[in-house]
Amino acid sequence: MSRTVTVILVDAAGRSLGALPPFDVPDPWWQQVDSVVDGARRHGVEVAVLRLLDADRPAPPGGHVRYLAQVADAPPVPLEPVVVDLGPHPLRMPWAEVGGPARSVAWATEELRRLGRPVTAVAQQRTWNLSAIWRLDTPSGPAWLKQLPPFARHEPAVLHWLLSTPDLTVDQGVRVGIDLRRDANPLIDEAGTGGRVEVLAVGGEGRVLMGHVPGEDRYGAGEGERMAIAAGHHAVQVRAVGEVDRLVAGGVPDLRGAGLGRWIRERLAGHDVTAATRLLDGLDDRLTRVRDCGLPDTLVHGDLHPGNVRGDGTSGVVIDWADAFVGHPAFDILRLTEDLDPAAADRLVATWADRWRADAPGSDPRRAVDLLRPVAPLRLAAVYAMFLAGIEPSEHPYHVHDVPAALARAAAAARP
Incomplete structure (x- = not known):
């Protein structure tokens, strides 16, 4: 299953410029936008996807999906005229606003610079109501910027706790019968061998910058x-x-x-x-x-x-x-x-x-x-x-x- 995508472009002032011709992307999941960015690039346009506008089916995956995306420069290809509601909404996420992705990436880039890890490339991966995710490449390996909605902004607190808690626990009212050195299965490194999600920085509007975790989901x-x-x-x-x-x-x-x-x-x-x-x-x-x-x-x-x-x-x-x-x-x-x-x-x-x-x-x-x-x-x-x-x-x-x-x-x- 794939998606057919129409990308409607706006400029830095939020003015509608028109729509790119529809194109197909190989993955069906609406929140995955890396392939949408790549498809727009094939039309000679660099975009930051802001948000889903609508779709021709009531639920994901697949179908014909329309996104709003921001461009920095005038597109080199003709655009199709389009009518779209660009009005504000009180529940819109910060990364779905014009300029929102740029502000978040700028914050993450500066934090990585402070850590001695200059950013060499940025790739938008996902955007929807539950999160926005970017990959930022550096000479010492990639880092990941995740931006969270208000109802999920406790994730950094959990990650900090996972990083700070010792490997072995004293009796806290429950008998702890696990010797992690003996019983921890090597598959899950979080069980005591140090393989955990590294929190590099936490910022405003739900931003959290994390280290890379190798492998696949x-x-x-x-x-x-x-x-x-x-x-x-x-x-x-x-x-x-x-x-x-x-x-x-x-x-x-x-x-x-x-x-x-x-x-x-x-x-x-x-x-x-x-x-x-x-x-x-x-x-x-x-x-x-x-x-x-x-x-x-x-x-x-x-x-x-x-x-x-x-x-x-x-x-x-x-x-x-x-x-x-x-x-x-x-x-x-x-x-x-x-x-x-x-x-x-x-x-x-x-x-x-x-x-x-x-x-x-x-x-x-x-x-x-x-x-x-x-x-x-x-x-x-x-x-x-x-x-x-x-x-x-x-x-x-x-x-x-x-x-x-x-x-x-x-x-x-x-x-x-």
């Missing part, structure tokens, strides 16, 4: 690789048990216990939740029973699928902590196993439960997983609703269908 990882991901992540979560108040003070969302129920209901207000009415009605009682299972609250990644692990299959680093929160550790194992066949998923959950029983004696991890299985997609429905409430309408197609789909999955998982 591990989409499609099999059962064995996911076992290793779970083992490494468990070590991080055990270390975080005694640090939850510090993380919350740093801005990480607090979704512990009954607070999770309130948070879900607040964000789903105004949405049609008919499909999950019974689950929502019994949510507080369910969360009380989860608490009684005896597992501690900790740092939760929030989106721990293999695509958020970067590496080569033998070593890797968990990335993209923008969905992180403080809450129940079972949410991450549920996310890690949700697309596996039932037998493989059960083996991963069983191993995860064995670790937690060892580190939290008297707990019942399997029961906690069973109770939270329908809550996991219910929480995701609330996350998508939060996205929709915080972004401008032109970008709603990214998420508008996710809310009812997640509610339907939650209702199905709650059925006896």
Whole structure:
């Protein structure tokens, strides 16, 4: 599957100049704009993509998509006349404004200069309502600029904590039975061998400059690789048990216990939740029973699928902590196993439960997983609703269908 793209150009004053002829790009995902930049370059135009304008289908991927992009110089090719609404919107992200990408790249370039790493090339990678990402090449290797919306700006706090926390933890109310030198699986370096996302600088408007993590995103990882991901992540979560108040003070969302129920209901207000009415009605009682299972609250990644692990299959680093929160550790194992066949998923959950029983004696991890299985997609429905409430309408197609789909999955998982 591919995309057909129309790029509508504006100048530095925000005046519409017209549209480039439509062209095809090989990848279908609307937020990926590196191929869009390359396609415009084939027309002799250097652009900074600002934002999605519209598409000919209600949701990604693929189709015919229109973007707004800024140019510095007059295009050398004829442009097609076009009518487009260029009015402001109060929820527009800083990087989606005229001049926004240039300001962010200038900040990152100056920070790297201060670090003795002059920038030799810049490549825009992604832009949508959840982030904007650029690669900046330097003589000592690439760095990455990520810009985050207000509801995700706690990611740098998580990354700083991951960098600062020691490899071994003293007793913080949970028996820590892991000797990382013996038990840490080499696949996930974050479990104690130092392979973590390096934070180079943090700036205004959600900007964070990070070091390069080699490898590729591990989409499609099999059962064995996911076992290793779970083992490494468990070590991080055990270390975080005694640090939850510090993380919350740093801005990480607090979704512990009954607070999770309130948070879900607040964000789903105004949405049609008919499909999950019974689950929502019994949510507080369910969360009380989860608490009684005896597992501690900790740092939760929030989106721990293999695509958020970067590496080569033998070593890797968990990335993209923008969905992180403080809450129940079972949410991450549920996310890690949700697309596996039932037998493989059960083996991963069983191993995860064995670790937690060892580190939290008297707990019942399997029961906690069973109770939270329908809550996991219910929480995701609330996350998508939060996205929709915080972004401008032109970008709603990214998420508008996710809310009812997640509610339907939650209702199905709650059925006896």
